[in-house]
Amino acid sequence: MREGTDVFLEKDYESSEDAYQARNDRAALLTTQGKEVLCQDLVAPVSGRMVYVVQIIEPESDEPQRRSGGKQRYANNKRPTPRKPAVVLADPQSDEFADE
Numbered sequence: 001m002r003e004g005t006d007v008f009l010e011k012d013y014e015s016s017e018d019a020y021q022a023r024n025d026r027a028a029l030l031t032t033q034g035k036e037v038l039c040q041d042l043v044a045p046v047s048g049r050m051v052y053v054v055q056i057i058e059p060e061s062d063e064p065q066r067r068s069g070g071k072q073r074y075a076n077n078k079r080p081t082p083r084k085p086a087v088v089l090a091d092p093q094s095d096e097f098a099d100e
Helices: 016-032
Strands: 005-009 036-043 050-057
Touching (some): 005 016, 016 036, 016 050
Antiparallel strands (some): 005 050, 036 050
């Protein structure tokens, strides 16, 4: 799960309603802290039990996000120039294939 995501499993509570209420309480707390949240009601595929999720939505910034760690893909942010083909194929209808 992403950072800023809380999961409330039905199996961890007395009832589905208790898990639902715990998720809503967490969402309300985050909202009062000025965070924007997304709440989802999901069903676990194997057990069929409810999974309640609250996720913090990060505001989009004007600056593009940079990858942390790792090398730059291209030196000086310049893309490599395409290479010329090593073998130049002749046109079969040209004079090069004429009988000598």
